[in-house]
Amino acid sequence: MAGIDVGGHGGKRSTNHEIPLIPFIDFLLCLVAFLLVTAVWSQMARINADARVPGPPQPDEPKDPPKEKQLHVEMKGDTKFQLVWKEGNTVVNTIDLDRKSVPVGNQGDYRFPDLAKKITDEWTANGTHRAASDLKLDQAVLHTDNSTPFSDVIAVIDAIYTPKREFSLGGKTDKVAAFNVTFAVN
Amino acid sequence: MSEKALSRFVQPVAVPGRRLLHHIPLKFVRKKVAGGGGRSVNSEIPLIPFIDFLLCIVLFLLASFSASGELPIDKTIKLPNAENVIDMTDAPMCAITGTQILVDGSPAGSTRVIEEANRLQRVEELFNILKNKRELWKQLNPGKDFPGVIVLQVDRKVQALVVKSVFQTAAFAGYPNVSFMVGRLGKQ
Numbered sequence: 305m306a307g308i309d310v311g312g313h314g315g316k317r318s319t320n321h322e323i324p325l326i327p328f329i330d331f332l333l334c335l336v337a338f339l340l341v342t343a344v345w346s347q348m349a350r351i352n353a354d355a356r357v358p359g360p361p362q363p364d365e366p367k368d369p370p371k372e373k374q375l376h377v378e379m380k381g382d383t384k385f386q387l388v389w390k391e392g393n394t395v396v397n398t399i400d401l402d403r404k405s406v407p408v409g410n411q412g413d414y415r416f417p418d419l420a421k422k423i424t425d426e427w428t429a430n431g432t433h434r435a436a437s438d439l440k441l442d443q444a445v446l447h448t449d450n451s452t453p454f455s456d457v458i459a460v461i462d463a464i465y466t467p468k469r470e471f472s473l474g475g476k477t478d479k480v481a482a483f484n485v486t487f488a489v490n
Numbered sequence: 491m492s493e494k495a496l497s498r499f500v501q502p503v504a505v506p507g508r509r510l511l512h513h514i515p516l517k518f519v520r521k522k523v524a525g526g527g528g529r530s531v532n533s534e535i536p537l538i539p540f541i542d543f544l545l546c547i548v549l550f551l552l553a554s555f556s557a558s559g560e561l562p563i564d565k566t567i568k569l570p571n572a573e574n575v576i577d578m579t580d581a582p583m584c585a586i587t588g589t590q591i592l593v594d595g596s597p598a599g600s601t602r603v604i605e606e607a608n609r610l611q612r613v614e615e616l617f618n619i620l621k622n623k624r625e626l627w628k629q630l631n632p633g634k635d636f637p638g639v640i641v642l643q644v645d646r647k648v649q650a651l652v653v654k655s656v657f658q659t660a661a662f663a664g665y666p667n668v669s670f671m672v673g674r675l676g677k678q
Contacts, residue, residue, distance in 0.1 A: 325537050332544040339551035349575035350641060350669035355661030408675060412646075413571045450608065450651035454644045455570040457653065458672060465574035481574060487654050489610065 351461055353485050372432055375423070375483065377464060378447040379403075379456070385419055389430055399426070405459070416459055420466040427467040427482050436470035436477055444483040461485050564592065570646040571673035579669070581639040582623055584616070586648050586656060593619045601652045610651065613659045620663035640665040 371392040378386040384403050389396040401422055405414040423444075433440045444464045448457055465481040564585045585592040591599040591613060598616040620640070627636060640660050644653055657668055 325541070329537070329541060329544065332541065332548060336544060336547050336551065339548065339555060343551065343554065347674045348569075348578055348671055349572070349674045350578055351572050351575055351672050353657070353668045353670065355657065355666040355668060409571065411568075411571065411673075413675065415573070448650040448654075450610075450649060450654075452650040453646065454648045454650065454653055455646035457650050458570040458572055458646075458670060461670075462572040462574050487657055489654070489658065 351458065351465065352481075353461070353487065355486060372443065373430060374443045374445055375426065375430075375464075376445045376447060376488070377419075377423070377460060379449065379452060379460060381449075385416075385460075387422065387426060389426070397430075413455065414459060416463045419460065420463040423464055423483075424467040431467075431469075431482060433482075434469060436472040439471075439473070441480070441484040442482055444485050445488050446485055447488040564643060567643050567645045568647075569643065569671055569673050571675040573675045575672055575674055578671070579639060579641070581637070581641045581669070582620070582665075583641050583643060583671075584620075584656065584660065585643040586652060587645055588647065591616055591656060593623075601648065604652050604655045605649060608651070610658065611655055612662060613655060616656065616659050617663050620660060620665060624664045636664065637667065638665045639667045639669065641669045641671050643671045 373389050373391050373396060376386075376388040376390055378388065380386050382403065385401045387399040387401065389398075399422065401419060404416065404418050406417055407414045427442065431442050433442050446457070446460060446464070448460075464483050464485050467482040468479045469482045470477050471480040564587060566587050567585060583594055584598070585595075586601060589601055590597055591601060593616065596619070598619045599613040604611060604613070624636060624638075642653070642656060642660075660666075660668055
């Protein structure tokens with residue numbers, strides 16, 4: 305067992321001491337058990353959405369800024385999606401897509417891989433903000449029925465966030481989603 | 491030189507083996523004091539490496555320990571999962587269950603009212619709570635820009651109408667940066 309030996313074997317009281325290792329191990333085991341029980345193993349994350357509320361007016365902001373292309377993703381019933389590129393109120397292009405869901409995991413989640421691929425292709429072909437130094441993101445607007453369950457909404461937002469681009473800020477470059485998602489108010 | 495004088499240089503040849511205590515005539519005493527000749531069955535547990543290992547575990551667990559209990563998730567809410575997600579942030583939590591809306595655990599409206607009205611609307615109770623929270627933050631952090639971030643915990647079965655109403659109410663109350671809490675799904 306561990307001990308502290310300072311030498312000397314005089315007739316007086318011994319100065320050598322044994323460290324009580326067993327209670328120390330018991331204490332450590334209790335501490336490990338407590339920390340394991342109270343540990344939080346979180347797998348939570350978040351998915352962003354932007355309400356596009358205009359900020360305070362900037363002095364150098366142009367009065368009539370050029371209208372940018374926006375991708376409108378419409379959930380048309382249970383059978384199809386419609387992707388519409390718009391510049392202001394002008395429709396530039398419309399693409400219809402069948403709604404094919406692929407189940408993922410065992411909690412009833414599913415994905416729309418065809419939608420994700422189409423959105424990626426569309427951004428590659430028509431995306432406006434691509435440079436890493438460009439601090440703006442392309443805008444996607446999600447149109448849903450009022451009765452659509454939230455799990456479907458998240459599956460579509462997840463598909464919209466599939467295309468990624470580089471984003472430089474403060475000398476640091478990260479991969480971020482190419483689109484910023486908001487909800488259509490209708 | 492005589493033979494007797496040389497006898498002290500003569501070294502007797504003996505069989506190698508134990509020498510001590512073998513003069514004792516009693517066999518059982520000789521066996522006892524000589525240790526029996528077999529391998530010892532007692533063994534020491536290496537305690538020092540064991541303690542080092544325990545200390546490493548304790549340090550790791552202490553480093554990852556969170557006294558605040560981290561993310562308070564309402565047990566009645568089943569969150570959806572997603573792949574393209576970002577890490578959680580520290581922000582007010584708004585939970586939407588099948589029946590009610592809660593802000594940091596306090597009731598802030600009913601989802602039934604929105605569903606029955608069947609139109610997008612501002613949730614007044616939620617709006618007032620969020621507005622007060624924003625005012626409080628500004629008083630506590632004078633001169634700083636308000637981040638306007640809110641995290642929504644929404645049950646996977648809640649209707650889009652309720653989500654959009656809460657989303658819009660949060661934006662009106664000064665929280666335009668809305669995040670939806672989801673489970674992290676592995677990349678396929």
